[in-house]
Amino acid sequence: GALVYQYPRRTICKSGTSMRMECQAVGFQATSVAWYRQSPQKTFELIALSTVNSAIKYEQNFTQEKFPISHPNLSFSSMTVLNAYLEDRGLYLCGASDWGEEQYFGPGTRLTVL
């Protein structure tokens, strides 16, 4: 079956520091990887969409300078939150899919900023 793992599950960082989170797809090719942030109220914000062999597309209010993403192969992606502040806290979700098929999510990385 299609599985998506995310590391770490939880992380705490000091305000102004950075942290990196990883996403790994198992059992299918992650040709597209979407990174979302889910608020405590459970609303989803799409941060960016990465498709193999295409430029990473960032949504409004999110930039590569703040959330650099790497998608080097068909099973792995990572995203870094640079200079994290209180408003960056939330559950970061990775959704992976294979060329327009179903999107599968990992368990998320919960970021707490002190």
Place this chain on the structure above:
Amino acid sequence: QQQVRQSPQSLTVWEGETAILNCSYEDSTFNYFPWYQQFPGEGPALLISIRSVSDKKEDGRFTIFFNKREKKLSLHITDSQPGDSATYFCAASVTSGSWQLIFGSGTQLTVMP
């Protein structure tokens, strides 16, 4: 502007009853509608999905009814179980080589034993 709306925000049913969760959308180009189930502390899990060429999709106790003309769909959970208690998200997308889902705000379902 919310492109995908869900109602009710929360729903409580008794074990064995049918839970009905509603979803509507704005963009007529959306043609793929997955429903995700999310338990506390976990990521959303794909539950069932439908494409706009169909008006009904059934998988066990879960059924999606789709009305393209009215841009509405609903998820019916028959014989609800306490283990079905979770938040359910309706999402929508235009199928393409890349994948961007627009999520609704979710319905929190509680099934009382």
